Amino acid sequence: MEVVGVYSVLIDLGARSYSIAIGSDLLGSAGIYLGLPSASTALIVSNNKVAPLYVAKLRSGLHGRFDVIHEVLLPDGEEHKNWKVLQSIFDTLLSNGCDRKTVLFALGGGVIGDMTGFAAASYMRGVPVVQVPTTLLAQVDSSVGGKTAINHPLGKNMIGAFYQPRLVVCDLATLDSLPLRELSAGLAEVIKYGPIADTNFMDWLESSMEALLARERSALAHAVRRSCEIKAWVVSQDEKETGLRAILNFGHTFGHAIEAGMGYGVWLHGEGVAAGMVMAAELSCRLGLVDAAFVERLTALIARAGLPTKGPVLDVTDNAGRYLELMRIDKKSEGGEIRFVLIDGPGKAVVRAAPDALVREVIDACCV
Numbered sequence: 200m201e202v203v204g205v206y207s208v209l210i211d212l213g214a215r216s217y218s219i220a221i222g223s224d225l226l227g228s229a230g231i232y233l234g235l236p237s238a239s240t241a242l243i244v245s246n247n248k249v250a251p252l253y254v255a256k257l258r259s260g261l262h263g264r265f266d267v268i269h270e271v272l273l274p275d276g277e278e279h280k281n282w283k284v285l286q287s288i289f290d291t292l293l294s295n296g297c298d299r300k301t302v303l304f305a306l307g308g309g310v311i312g313d314m315t316g317f318a319a320a321s322y323m324r325g326v327p328v329v330q331v332p333t334t335l336l337a338q339v340d341s342s343v344g345g346k347t348a349i350n351h352p353l354g355k356n357m358i359g360a361f362y363q364p365r366l367v368v369c370d371l372a373t374l375d376s377l378p379l380r381e382l383s384a385g386l387a388e389v390i391k392y393g394p395i396a397d398t399n400f401m402d403w404l405e406s407s408m409e410a411l412l413a414r415e416r417s418a419l420a421h422a423v424r425r426s427c428e429i430k431a432w433v434v435s436q437d438e439k440e441t442g443l444r445a446i447l448n449f450g451h452t453f454g455h456a457i458e459a460g461m462g463y464g465v466w467l468h469g470e471g472v473a474a475g476m477v478m479a480a481e482l483s484c485r486l487g488l489v490d491a492a493f494v495e496r497l498t499a500l501i502a503r504a505g506l507p508t509k510g511p512v513l514d515v516t517d518n519a520g521r522y523l524e525l526m527r528i529d530k531k532s533e534g535g536e537i538r539f540v541l542i543d544g545p546g547k548a549v550v551r552a553a554p555d556a557l558v559r560e561v562i563d564a565c566c567v
């Protein structure tokens with residue numbers, strides 16, 4: 200197996216700064232956890248798929264740091280990212296007498312990370328949390344930056360908090376067991392960083408897609424590191440998304456509508472984002488912000504990652520109307536006006552509204 204070094208990316212947020220450790224076989228390495236606050240109890244939150252693969256490694260890395268390490272396993276899947284399952288984390292904490300120093304470890308993908316982060320933000324008004332992301336999507340995006348949430352039947356990630364972790368541990372070895380469909384979904388969030396911030400990264404992705412799909416460690420290390428660097432740069436300037444941070448939602452306005460419209464868990468988050476990026480790029484093109492060649496280039500890259508480039512039909516009688524209805528619930532909406540992340544020339548994003556009629560045209564052109 201290829202050997203890669205350990206990289207550290209800093210999220211610079213003053214007193215709430217933390218680092219992202221990126222490398223192979225980090226979970227069981229005690230040194231990674233040295234800077235964490237001392238506490239007598241910890242709680243590992245995971246699920247039945249991930250825990251059998253990695254909880255023992257994580258426990259070995261934490262050996263001797265805590266008197267007792269509790270565990271709670273949540274049901275697996277986006278459809279379980281809700282109040283009822285969140286409550287089971289609080290039940291475990293309270294029934295075990297966990298105090299306000301208890302450290303939570305989120306071991307899993309973005310669903311586990313978002314729910315554990317929200318639990319940590321709320322339990323006793325805030326306890327430390329460490330993100331240990333085991334999907335590519337979680338390593339390049341959801342574990343970093345402190346967005347935590349659960350879904351509401353009327354909208355995705357609608358209930359949540361900004362709450363930064365103390366540490367993020369991206370162990371590339373965990374990606375070996377990830378199903379290919381999930382790897383591709385993670386690549387959607389990797390790809391998004393190119394059009395919004397770094398065309399050189401887009402060039403690199405074009406030349407490295409085969410290596411990424413083959414899970415070559417050095418390629419994965421670069422993809423995770425560069426993605427985290429770009430996210431760190433954005434989050435450090437706009438932690439609470441008052442402006443710039445919204446660009447990280449490129450493809451998400453259409454993507455969230457797809458996820459909610461199909462029913463959570465039917466399309467993966469990354470798949471919705473992939474088709475959503477094509478739609479947002481097409482809208483950018485029709486607004487004269489970027490040329491058709493760029494839309495084609497981005498679409499080809501998304502297809503090579505094994506991702507959908509067309510959105511699903513959500514309503515056979517008025518598909519565009521259904522997309523618009525769902526998109527109005529988006530958190531970027533202001534006064535019922537949908538705001539889109541658009542590409543304003545390669546490597547630069549802008550957030551703005553667009554005429555409904557034009558959005559309808561784009562949806563009609565981009566759905567099958």
Ligand code: NAD
Pocket residue numbers: 246248249252275276277280307308309310311313333334335336337340341342343344345346347356373374375376377378381384468469
């Ligand atoms: P996920 O958490 O559902 O994980 C995908 C699947 O892979 C699950 O079945 C999981 O159990 C399994 N899995 C996880 N790690 C594995 C491994 N190493 N080997 C084998 N199987 C493994 O999905 P995801 O794509 O990681 O995350 C999607 C979620 O992240 C969505 O809820 C989305 O809203 C959220 N998200 C949040 C942010 C944020 O900033 N907080 C950003 C992007 C996405």
Ligand code: GLY
Pocket residue numbers: 340341343344346444445447448
């Ligand atoms: N995933 C978008 C953000 O963290 O802002």
